[in-house]
Amino acid sequence: MTIQGQQFIGETAVKGANGEIFGFDAASGEKLQPSFGGATKDDLERACALADAAFDTYRETSLEERALFLEAIADNIMALGDELVERCCAESGLPRARVEGERGRTVGQLKLFAGVVRDGGFLELRLDPALPDRKPLPRPDLRLRKIPLGPVAVFGASNFPLAFSVAGGDTASALAAGCPVIGKAHSAHPGTAELVGRAVQKAVKDRGLPEGTFSLLFDSGREIGQGLVADRRVRAVGFTGSRGGGTALMRIAAGREQPIPVYAEMSSINPVFLFPSAVKNRGEAIGKAFAASLTLGAGQFCTNPGLVIAVESEGLDSFVKGAAEALSGMPAAVMLTRGILDAYRKGVDAVAGHAAVAEVAAGQDGGASRGQAKLFAVKAEDFLAARELQDEIFGAASLVVRCRDEAEVAKVIESLEGQLTVSLHIDEADHAAAKAILPKLERVAGRLLVNNFGTGVEVAHAMVHGGPFPSTSDGRSTSVGSLAIDRFLRPVCYQDMPAALQPEALRDGNPLKLFRRVDGVMGQN
Numbered sequence: 001m002t003i004q005g006q007q008f009i010g011e012t013a014v015k016g017a018n019g020e021i022f023g024f025d026a027a028s029g030e031k032l033q034p035s036f037g038g039a040t041k042d043d044l045e046r047a048c049a050l051a052d053a054a055f056d057t058y059r060e061t062s063l064e065e066r067a068l069f070l071e072a073i074a075d076n077i078m079a080l081g082d083e084l085v086e087r088c089c090a091e092s093g094l095p096r097a098r099v100e101g102e103r104g105r106t107v108g109q110l111k112l113f114a115g116v117v118r119d120g121g122f123l124e125l126r127l128d129p130a131l132p133d134r135k136p137l138p139r140p141d142l143r144l145r146k147i148p149l150g151p152v153a154v155f156g157a158s159n160f161p162l163a164f165s166v167a168g169g170d171t172a173s174a175l176a177a178g179c180p181v182i183g184k185a186h187s188a189h190p191g192t193a194e195l196v197g198r199a200v201q202k203a204v205k206d207r208g209l210p211e212g213t214f215s216l217l218f219d220s221g222r223e224i225g226q227g228l229v230a231d232r233r234v235r236a237v238g239f240t241g242s243r244g245g246g247t248a249l250m251r252i253a254a255g256r257e258q259p260i261p262v263y264a265e266m267s268s269i270n271p272v273f274l275f276p277s278a279v280k281n282r283g284e285a286i287g288k289a290f291a292a293s294l295t296l297g298a299g300q301f302c303t304n305p306g307l308v309i310a311v312e313s314e315g316l317d318s319f320v321k322g323a324a325e326a327l328s329g330m331p332a333a334v335m336l337t338r339g340i341l342d343a344y345r346k347g348v349d350a351v352a353g354h355a356a357v358a359e360v361a362a363g364q365d366g367g368a369s370r371g372q373a374k375l376f377a378v379k380a381e382d383f384l385a386a387r388e389l390q391d392e393i394f395g396a397a398s399l400v401v402r403c404r405d406e407a408e409v410a411k412v413i414e415s416l417e418g419q420l421t422v423s424l425h426i427d428e429a430d431h432a433a434a435k436a437i438l439p440k441l442e443r444v445a446g447r448l449l450v451n452n453f454g455t456g457v458e459v460a461h462a463m464v465h466g467g468p469f470p471s472t473s474d475g476r477s478t479s480v481g482s483l484a485i486d487r488f489l490r491p492v493c494y495q496d497m498p499a500a501l502q503p504e505a506l507r508d509g510n511p512l513k514l515f516r517r518v519d520g521v522m523g524q525n
């Protein structure tokens, strides 16, 4: 077994001396060996000092070198083979096919970012040559490139132990931007975190990069995570998790002497709008597809469809019938951790106990150790009067909001918090009605989908996995897809800088053959 209960501080692998952490088999609750130690304040200090020391060297690696590093991480993750898959399945309770798929996504996004780095477009190079004879005033020589922000703290997510964790999207985009990364491992999957951390550490060494390019710390409480966000050398934070956790980190970051951006992905209930013609023609089929999306991964997706909105009709009834039939055959599911199961049950009980809410469908009951899928319904007027019905229930629970008419649908939209996704189920006859509400929906969410559900985010150039608060802390960006790199960059302008001092990418003659906007014109010039 290569799992040794170690964290990584630069090139060293050490067991933390600040409390004990164990992984658990999510299905049986059995404690997994070995134990892990939480980082001490000295470990935190050393990881931050190394990251800071690595920054200036790492950020000036050639684009090719950086791309090869990302590809080396991907290769090293694959080389972990079955040990990684088995440990990850045990710690998360997720089935093998899902974990293998997630590993493919993780490796795929590292390779996508290798391509983004080689392309160089993310540097956004702009040159406005000097106009010494311009009247009434000459124009100076202006050259712009984007540079990385500095060391980034990445909090691994519990629900995607590979794709949103140690070498997940936030790490890949930060490293691609040129930022050293200090990971904060999630205690729900310490063994998985160690294995992946070792793969990243090996890539740093093999590619001859400064050791502080990557560290991974464990935290037996909250102190190390909070200390990371507060450390003056850390310049940005990536986080996926609860609203409480994300907003706590936002407060720490905002209270620093030099505040820093926190890119936190938090709660989203991903409203699904059912239009009259679509539900009339195929309500039952939409209901069945909805049930599949709702229960995917035990509902532990931030893109899970937690709210369904429609005008009362027979079509809506057939949607509920289709969903109920499909759900009735769904087994209760192992959840990621005991804490997440307890939070799910509490959330479900709170909704079930609401006077205006009725249960309309349920999955199979799996006893105290499994999460049972639930579908509830409420009248729009009652939904509008009860803000708490918009709270995310992390798991396979959803709420149908029955509206009297389109005006009531509009009121529900007005009441919505920011979302990662909004789905519209429409036929051609619904296009006019859909067009009427699209501008309102654009205000609400980062991704608008038609005749589908938000679960299963494609890692691509045009993807947006973000949205207004509280779905994320900063809706101007995405955490999935190549645009994610932009979160960890800032523009710098070099005015009248002598050629010898200019960054190579901005020199006359375009020595790196990159795309640049010269005097407003884009090209390889």
Ligand SMILES: NC(=O)C1=CN([C@@H]2O[C@H](COP(=O)(O)OP(=O)(O)OC[C@H]3O[C@@H](n4cnc5c(N)ncnc54)[C@H](O)[C@@H]3O)[C@@H](O)[C@H]2O)C=CC1
Binding pocket: 155, 156, 157, 158, 159, 184, 185, 186, 187, 219, 221, 222, 223, 225, 226, 240, 241, 242, 243, 244, 245, 246, 248, 249, 265, 266, 267, 268, 301, 302, 339, 340, 343, 344, 393, 394
């Ligand atoms: N919307 C989403 O994507 C997700 C939502 N969740 C929600 O979060 C609940 C708990 O799940 P977790 O994954 O454990 O999320 P969490 O937010 O409790 O923890 C995520 C990470 O942040 C750290 N953290 C949390 N609060 C902190 C604080 N105040 N100071 C410093 N560090 C802090 C934790 O140690 C962990 O590493 C779930 O039941 C669910 O409601 C969880 C995962 C994803």
Ligand SMILES: O=C(O)CCC(=O)C(=O)O
Binding pocket: 157, 159, 160, 164, 240, 300, 301, 302, 303, 454, 455, 456, 457, 458, 465
């Ligand atoms: O739906 C997906 O594939 C990603 C979901 C996600 O980002 C999350 O659950 O944290």
